[in-house]
Amino acid sequence: MKSVIKKGGCLLAITLMMGSSLHAQMNDAPTTASDSAHVMSFTLDEAKKYALEHNRTIQNASYDVKKAEADRWKAIASMLLQVNGNVDYYNMFDYEMSMAGGKIPMPPYFDFGIKASATVSGSQIIGVKLANMARDLSQVAVAKTDQVITSNIETSYINILALETMTRLLEQGMLNLDSLYKMTLNAVRVGAAEQNAADQIAVQVAMMKSQVNSTQRTIEVMYNSIHLLTGVPADVNIVLSQKIEDVVNAASIMELMGSDLNLYNNYDYQLKAQSTELSKKQVTLSKMAYVPSLTVFYAWDKKEYCSDEATMNMTPPNTFGLTLNVPIWSSGSRYADVKGAKIEYAKAQNELEDTELQLKIQEKQLRYNLVSAFENYQIQNENMEVMQRVFKSNTEKFKYGTISSMDLTRSSTDLVNAQNTYVSALVDMITAHVELKKLLNK
Numbered sequence: 001m002k003s004v005i006k007k008g009g010c011l012l013a014i015t016l017m018m019g020s021s022l023h024a025q026m027n028d029a030p031t032t033a034s035d036s037a038h039v040m041s042f043t044l045d046e047a048k049k050y051a052l053e054h055n056r057t058i059q060n061a062s063y064d065v066k067k068a069e070a071d072r073w074k075a076i077a078s079m080l081l082q083v084n085g086n087v088d089y090y091n092m093f094d095y096e097m098s099m100a101g102g103k104i105p106m107p108p109y110f111d112f113g114i115k116a117s118a119t120v121s122g123s124q125i126i127g128v129k130l131a132n133m134a135r136d137l138s139q140v141a142v143a144k145t146d147q148v149i150t151s152n153i154e155t156s157y158i159n160i161l162a163l164e165t166m167t168r169l170l171e172q173g174m175l176n177l178d179s180l181y182k183m184t185l186n187a188v189r190v191g192a193a194e195q196n197a198a199d200q201i202a203v204q205v206a207m208m209k210s211q212v213n214s215t216q217r218t219i220e221v222m223y224n225s226i227h228l229l230t231g232v233p234a235d236v237n238i239v240l241s242q243k244i245e246d247v248v249n250a251a252s253i254m255e256l257m258g259s260d261l262n263l264y265n266n267y268d269y270q271l272k273a274q275s276t277e278l279s280k281k282q283v284t285l286s287k288m289a290y291v292p293s294l295t296v297f298y299a300w301d302k303k304e305y306c307s308d309e310a311t312m313n314m315t316p317p318n319t320f321g322l323t324l325n326v327p328i329w330s331s332g333s334r335y336a337d338v339k340g341a342k343i344e345y346a347k348a349q350n351e352l353e354d355t356e357l358q359l360k361i362q363e364k365q366l367r368y369n370l371v372s373a374f375e376n377y378q379i380q381n382e383n384m385e386v387m388q389r390v391f392k393s394n395t396e397k398f399k400y401g402t403i404s405s406m407d408l409t410r411s412s413t414d415l416v417n418a419q420n421t422y423v424s425a426l427v428d429m430i431t432a433h434v435e436l437k438k439l440l441n442k
Contacts, residue, residue, distance in 0.1 A: 040232060041239040044157050044247050047230055048150040054231030061138075061145040068138040072131035079124050083116045097312075107307030111315075117297035122288030130281050137274045144267035151438050153229050154247070156222050158430050161244045162423075163219045167212060174208040181205055183399065197405030204412070248433055253374055256436055261363045263356060265441045272355045279341070279348040286337040289330075295323040359439070366439055370432040377429045380422040387411075387418035 042050065052058060088111040096103040181201040187193035226238055263269045299319040305311055327334070394411040397403045 038235060039237045039239060041241045042230075043242050044154060044240075047153050047157060047226065047240075050232070051149055051153055051230040052146060055149050055229060056231060058142070058145055058149060061142040065135065065138040065142055068131070068135040072128070072135050075124070075128045075131040078127070079118070079120050081116055081118050083114065085112075085114045087112055104312050105307070105309050107305050107309060107311060109303050109305040111301065111303050113299060113301040115297060115299040117295060119293060119295040121293030122291035123285060123293075126281060126285040126288050130278065130285065133274060133278050133281065137271065137278070140267060140270045140274060144271065147267060147438060147441065149229055151434055153226065154437075155430070155434050156225050156229065157240060157242075158244060158247055159427075160219060160222050160226070160240055161242070161247075162426065163215055163222065164240075165244070166423075167215050167219065171212055174205060174212060177201060177205045177208060180395070180398075184405070192401065193405070200405055200409055248430055250374075253370065253429075253433060256433065256440070256442060257367065257370065259440050259442060261360070261440055263359060266359055266439065267441065269355055269359055272352050276345070276348040276352045279345040283338065283341040283345050286334070286341040289334040289337065290327055292324055292326045295325070297321050297323070363436075363439055366432065366436040370429070370436050373425065373429040373432045377422075377425040380418070380425040384415075384418045384422040387415040391415040 089108070090111065091108040092106040095106045097106055181198060184193055184198040184201055188195050188198050223238055226232070227234060227236075230238075232238060264273075297320070299321075301315050301317055301319070303313055303315060391411045391414070394403055394408050398405065398408045
């Protein structure tokens with residue numbers, strides 16, 4: 001795509017500075033779903049909003065939050081009352097148990113039972129806290145995914161606008177060159193110009209046509225990217241309803257430059273901070289292996305014999321009990337677990353400090369990149385306008401034969417180079433603008 005932009009950058013700057021009218025036809029499309037069911041029109045904000053509702057990557061991230069919430073309730077439920085019922089059937093095949101007073105038959109029987117129990121331990125309590133933090137971490141991950149998707153949409157949206165504008169200008173430039181070629185060809189026929197001059201212009205016309213076709217193919221690829229990012233069906237045509245200057249301009253850049261970095265608004269920092277807190281809780285969780293656990297239970301049992309013969313039933317119908325499980329000796333395994341968790345927590349703290357330092361350095365670099373890109377954009381814009389005026393003047397001179405075709409070709413080359421440089425400056429400014437927005441979470 002970059003080669004297409006560099007090759008086909010001719011005349012793009014004219015529209016960005018002078019050509020609101022050249023965008024008019026593109027922007028005649030409706031701002032909501034069009035009259036056709038197979039066309040949708042988006043502003044940049046509308047495209048982002050649509051993606052947040054329909055992008056499948058975002059939907060999957062949201063499912064992760066729901067899964068984390070389910071795990072949280074599972075951790076809580078492990079400390080609440082658990083009730084289980086059972087029905088068992090036993091058949092001893094007419095066995096008779098020998099007793100001092102004789103033999104007692106063992107007829108088949110059903111055993112009906114219900115058991116209610118609740119267990120509380122330090123590990124369970126910390127596990128609930130970990131589940132809460134895991135849910136919060138999933139929510140931050142969703143927000144991070146939202147940001148990545150919407151930033152990619154913004155980059156693609158602006159590049160498409162630039163390429164669509166470029167295509168219109170390339171087509172207009174091709175028409176102008178073709179007109180100049182026909183004029184030169186007539187001059188050749190009457191002996192007022194050389195065939196080489198006409199041939200040079202003919203080559204330029206062919207190159208311009210190739211650039212138009214290449215740019216249109218690039219636009220199609222980038223529209224496919226917008227389809228994937230927004231979740232719009234492939235059979236629906238997307239129309240972008242804004243201009244480049246509507247979404248990136250001097251005012252928006254100055255506003256962004258005036259924003260400060262708040263680490264706690266940055267999703268990368270939030271993810272790292274919460275991961276560090278999780279590591280800290282893992283230390284506490286490993287220590288809970290030293291804490292006793294308590295289980296309370298109640299059981300009801302009833303046997304139904306499949307015979308009217310007298311038999312012996314030694315199982316009480318109601319049972320209540322308490323179990324206190326006290327860890328005593330683990331041969332150092334619990335100690336090793338605590339030590340390992342502390343090491344992981346120390347590593348997480350170092351990584352968090354590195355993340356903070358990296359983000360602050362990145363902020364300085366991105367601000368520098370944006371200021372430099374904006375200044376270069378302004379300089380290249382002025383240079384492009386100068387080259388445009390020179391080329392227009394030389395075109396008139398060539399028509400009247402006061403300069404050679406070589407001079408006109410040189411002037412055309414200078415204009416192309418100036419416009420290519422301008423387009424590169426525009427792309428750099430857009431990239432720097434989007435990257436700083438992501439860092440500052442704007």
